Amino acid sequence: MQACAALGRPALPLQLRRPLHARPAVRLQRGMAVRASMAGAGAGDDPYQVLGVPPNADSTTIQRAYKKKLSEVKGKDEAAQQRIEAAHSQLMMAGLSARLKGGVSVEKDVLYADRARYFPWRPRLWMAAYDILMYSAVAQALMLAWALLSPLTAGTQPVIWSAIAGAVGNIIKQNRLYPVPKGGPDSPPDEKKQGSKNILRGFFLAFLATFCGCFFFYTLPDAVAAQLGRVMPVWFYEGQSMLLAIGTCTMNWLFTAFTR
Incomplete structure (x- = not known):
């Protein structure tokens, strides 16, 4: 306080003075709380039930169901739209995690999703209805x-x-x-x-x-x-x-x- 007075600065009360290293901890705790609340949003929803696909559905079926469900509720029900997008993101991340862990049968579209495709318009094998x-x-x-x-x-x-x-x-x-x-x-x-x-x-x-x-x-x-x-x-x-x-x-x- 004497040093502050000597420099012409007003002295702060003891309760307002805190070590500088404590401030980042406060920000870190707040950031963790925000991320936790975001991660917990819609955690109780089964992503397969939200998209209406079976648990063994491939990436193409999931993508098709996602687009169909999203087109039905977009602009009409914001909460349902958020649930659909969260379910789609959860399933895509699960496929990516399965690929990174290895030892799991992953579809080629997911396995090589990050690789450049030559001739992207080439015909791909698919059985019609x-x-x-x-x-x-x-x-x-x-x-x-x-x-x-x-x-x-x-x-x-x-x-x-x-x-x-x-x-x-x-x-x-x-x-x-x-x-x-x-x-x-x-x-x-x-x-x-x-x-x-x-x-x-x-x-x-x-x-x-x-x-x-x-x-x-x-x-x-x-x-x-x-x-x-x-x-x-x-x-x-x-x-x-x-x-x-x-x-x-x-x-x-x-x-x-x-x-x-």
Whole structure:
């Protein structure tokens, strides 16, 4: 106090004077309390029940359920939205922890989530629902029957319509895997673009299937024969339209039924 008086500063009462090292401890305790309260929010909720998925659900099913649930309550029920987001975060962190610990079977999408993906638009193996399988089989069978029963009048039209039917089936499948949010104009930009992404993905898969069908069923055999110095049989060239239709219908059904 004498030193303070000598410097012209007012002396502080004893109860207001505390060691400087005590102040960070107070801040630390407050920060721990805030984090604890945040961690305990919604701790009693089962994340699987909140998202409506079984305990053995994979990351794709969890992501699909999360987007669907979020689109239903966004802008309507803030508490439900927070529970859904907390459940999704909890399950994602559980998958990451399983990966870091090792010795646990983790899905590839989670295992390599932090790695750069080459060709992110590449088709990935995925089994379609039964109704999409049946729709694709009937549509492609009709196109194939058209090409085989009326080869002179059909021409390449079955190829074109097969690609269109494949695009429709893939768009329906993408909309089920990645539902379009219904949040309205207040939705984030990424969610607003989901519908256009699904359409582009569907047309991309149909284009790739049509290209593969034409290439493997007609172009490749003809190129291999030319490289070997041989000529394909006459029926191969006379039945070009039918071969293209067979390849296109087959590949469009496979891509719609087993890729995403």
